[in-house]
Amino acid sequence: MTIGCPARVRTFLIGMLAAVLWSAPAAAAPRDDTLVVAFSTALTTVDRLYSIQREGLILSRLTDDGLFFVNPDTLEFEPLAAESYRWLDDTHLNVTLRDGVRFHDGSVLTADDVVYTFRWMLNEDTDTSRGAVIRGWLDSVEKSGPLSVRFNLKMPYPMALRDMAISIPLRKQGTYEDGTGRGQSRPLNGIGPYRVTAFSAGRRIELERFEDYYAGSPKGRPAIGKMVFRVIPDEGTQQAELLSGGIDLMMNVPPDVADNVSALPGVARLEGNDIRIGYLTLDAGGYSDPDSPMTHLKVRQAINHAIDREAITRYLMRGSARAISYACHPRQFGCQADGPRYPHDPEKAKRLLAEAGYPNGFSFKLWAYREKIIAEAIVNDLEAVGLDVDLRFVKLNVFSKVRNDHGMEAFFASYGGGGTPDASASTGVHFTAGSSRNYSGDASLARTVLAAERTIDKAERRRLYRRALNRIAEQAYWVPLFSYSQNFLLNPALSLPVADDGVPRLWQAAWRQ
Template identity: 85%
Template sequence: MKIRYPVRVRAFLVGMMVSLLPLTASAGPSDDTLVVAFSKALTTVDRLYSIQREGLILSRLTDDGLFFVDPDTLEFEPLAAASYTWATDTRLDITLRDNVRFHDGSRLSADDVVYTFRWVLNKDSDTSRGAVIRGWLDSVEKLGPLRVRFNLKMPYPMALRDMAISIPLRKSGTYDDPRGGDQPLNGIGPYRVKQFDVGRRIVLERFEDYYPDSPKAGARIRNMVFRVIPDEGTQQAELLSGGIDLMMDVPPDVADNVSALPGVERLEGNDIRIGYLTLDAAGYADPDSPMTHLKVRQAINHAINREAISRYLVRGSARAIPYACHPRQFGCQADGPRYPYDPEKARRLLAEAGYPEGFSLKLWAYREKIIAEAIVSDLKAVGLDVDLRYVKLNVFSKMRNDHRMGAFFASYGSGGTADASASTGVHFTANSNRNYSGDESLSKTVLAAERTIDPDERRRLYREALNRIAEQAYWVPLFSYSQNYLLTPALSLPVSEDGVPRLWQAAWRQ
């Protein structure tokens, strides 16, 4: 297969009139244009080459995969696929819908699906999720004009997830085109890309030939514009002046203040993201660390008032969580010990562990400093001398991956995946740089849950793993997050359960 890499930093324009559009598009129902603020710029509109949250939001408009995440149930359901069958634990047969069209008008066929997945399987294609897909997918073959077979290397319950979130379908030959990244994105989603100005804006228009039996059919708004506005204050001013219709990922304090102004409404919703502390139980950073003592880790769990943090600092729909996963995730059911806020018990456990006067501790963090400071305050209240090391993400990641942290506060969004494999699995497999437990038996249990497609067996294994994590207090599970949106009162937008907005559901209020 001839390889031509997508040019990720070059804009394309479709049609001469597009270039005449003003940079600040008119927002609102008067011209049926929804204008949304992006805080970060995308260097490509091709989801195969992007891992950014903004790219995920955009791709759910411009692209479809074989499956999608149902916004209400968070289950993986057929999208471009009409049906599927697990012939064996490692063989998945898919039949495509017969009325799916690319934005250039051509029909989707098995050839396109085979081309897309073979491209991803090719190491030289350098796709963003290629390594993950190659980890479980051995080959893909055409069975007929609309039938495809996937041959897996092993049983992998998250195959449908990866197909839904990571692999948008591409027309056969897409990356062999001599224009490379200059060509317009030719997706099969309910919107097509009309203009892409890197670092400035992306203009979409509704695709009128989108297949009507799609679960995503019926988009109400004709045009969408995504403006890159990194400064939060500028976003607020644009919303108040009518320059944009929607702000996303709004901090709670900003949402409180701005939503009180006329002409602004606030939406709150759930998010699969969770906050947590990891404790160096294995003693990677320091073999003599107090964190290697179970009672010390239990004391830290009891010392933190996670209920108050979630209620007063995270706010919205945030809730304290008892286990190392989000309660909405499949497999996140356990009956292991819980650690209610009890500073007296925390002091007692520290004394029993041999630290009646406490000890010195470095707590690392890279986000939400106010929450990190609240955690530090709680730990100091039980006698620990805590030094907050608040650093940039690149420094944090390097220190974490090198196993040089005694304790750290972080969060994880699971890629919006409502399955414990995306949280518990990511943090406690043997080869994960996030795993500070040193517990080989736990890692084997987590791996076993990722090597069977039997849902009952997966539940049993995750329960066993989550109970073990709680019993050994390897983590301090803290809270789930809440999503805040600010929008014009003219806009109606359903709030999804996983925190990823489905803008194809947006509509103007009558």
């Protein structure tokens, strides 16, 4: 693996930026108690029921609460707007709400609001972003008391609390009565610690602390009074804004940028773990082409051996990133396997290609939409064993359409699962029957993954995940690459804890005294 020119060019540009801005004033002290954050990607809605973007998740954890949340210290699913819960049996869950939880319009949360929210999700005509997932396991929901709700599941589903925590913020009864879903004319009426005061699609979102946020919330009372999210797609512009005091926080910063910019005056750096993983999917099922070389096991094994994931992780990802051997993050529940591993071995890769009938290699397209320098390093490794790789680096919307149409022989992507600390985050999305991301064509594997998702018993779930992960490794359906490392650049006056799942909890931010 060779680190290519883009890294050197980026370092040169940062040096030029530093020369221009060295004399600029350091990041300003907190302006009117307002934290200004850069978003690289625009949000078309502030309603989490209609967004699957990472930025939407970060925002929703400020403006919304669900019944449950992911504890940033333990990564366990715990009550949030719920006061308590009890499984009546494997398919019936009773949830008791906290008393006195208020929406941003001042009204009090009731069981009727919770029933309304979940029935909206169950309605196929509402077109919510995660409705299909919820309908897969939830049969019905009913009010069981003024502050209690009963959920009737279709089957045992251990990730019910996860879905409630990550995908379903609570809505006031009648919120969508005008028949629209994500309409921008409607102000967001959440129950989170901040409320939306202004939203300009694709440009800017403004929040202020909700003073009537419920005292019993595990999130506690936020320290910062106001937040502003500015959409700044260009990384260089974000750096300039940080150095001049125009923003206080950059997220998802590449390691080389973090190295250079954090050495400048008025900038601090934070690093941390991330449950997000990078991987290659190979079209073993022959969806893009029944005659694709990717349908041959030895070809897929060769590609696994060709890529030097250790070098890519060490020199490009860096920080707390680690090379991984299986299709999950090692910190996730159920991510234990003993299937084959594929150490970097170019000569073995060449032998396997020859045994598969491709002694002179073959040509194919590798699709990617993020971390171009990583994609280019992967291409270099594959070309080193005789493969002719055409890198198709495209925007996410183009990538998603072609991937969802099963039109790719191979693609490089990443998955974080909203910080889900469970192996289902990757196996469930990528290897279940009917999933647009499942390129394996392996019905037996899909049944194993489904069985793991529908089993309450933890020991049995571990056994099923081990079987699934071993099967994925044996058949080389994926090339597991690395876990991610978080990098933040920020105003030194800002304090921000870094959670291990990679999802910032900005309600924990505070100004240093």
